[in-house]
Amino acid sequence: MRDGTREFIQGFVATFIFAFELLPLGLLFGTMSADAGLSTWAAVGMSTIVFAGASQFLAITMLGAGASATTIVLGTFFINLRHFLMSSYVAGLIPGRRLASYLPVGLLITDESFALISQRLGKGQRASYQYIVGANLSVYVQWFIATLAGLLLGSALPGLADLGMQAALYSLFAAILVLSVSSYPEFWAAVLAGTLAVAFTMGGYRNTAILLASLIASVTVLGVQKWTQKSG
Known part of the structure; x- marks a missing residue:
């Protein structure tokens, strides 16, 4: 298998971690x-x-509220301004290519594929053109399939919208967490924070559970790291 094809497949498959977010x-x-x-x-x-x-x-939402086409276009334009920054940054990783070859890079960039590319660079790995296009195209295909499924199943499954939003939020945080964990201290901090958050929620501290769990887990793991370094 050629290197370009292999890297395309790697990028395409790597974004499957976001399927649990994109599908809902x-x-x-x-x-x-x-x-x-x-x-x-x-x-x-x-x-x-x-x-x-x-x-x-x-x-x-704006269509349902009766907003004008101009208002909708302006609103979506400002929401998507961040894509100019993301696509410009990613395009800078692969200089010297023909203009047309940048279309699947800039037009298909998403928060998910950008996070994946950034994580790969953070590990000191190279993000090739084929890898980037594979990641972008994978998210594109997943989004298309999920939209079609929602149209077909929405009328048959009442309450799907509420369930979809809840599942999407939880899975989004889970995907971000998995991408951000790169060491054992970070892993144990995540495990401790998750356990404490559940405990605080069940104990009646629903509104502050995540904040308290994050603070305690961070301080605990940092303290253990410092103690281990001094002992060693």
Whole structure:
């Protein structure tokens, strides 16, 4: 297998970790689109051409509120300004290519693929053109499939929208956590924080559970690290 093909497959497969986030969000968008009166083709077309989750949710909400097309376009433009920064940065990693070859890099960049590329660079690994395109295209395909599933299942499964949002939020944090953990101290900090958060929530401290758990876990693991270094 050629190196370029291998790197494309690596990038494509690496974003599967975000499927647990993209699927619920896509299901939610498909359901909301159907509720807002959009046809299947219009909703699928939005996910295919616009391909911007936050902007699509904003557009659906504003359409339901009767906003004008100009207002919707301006709102989605400002939400997507961060994509200019992300695509410019990623394009700088692969200089000297023909202009057309940057289209799948800039137009398909997402928060998920950008996080994956950044994590790879943080480990001292190279993010090739093929890897970047593979990661971007994988998210694109997952989002398309999830949107279509939401349109098909939304009417058949009442309450899918609420379930989709809850599952998406939890899975998003889980995916970010997995990507950020790169050492044993970070792993044990995550485990301790998660355990404490559940304990505090069950103990009646629902509003402050995450804050307390994060602080205690961070201080505990940092203290153990310092003590271990001094003892060694």
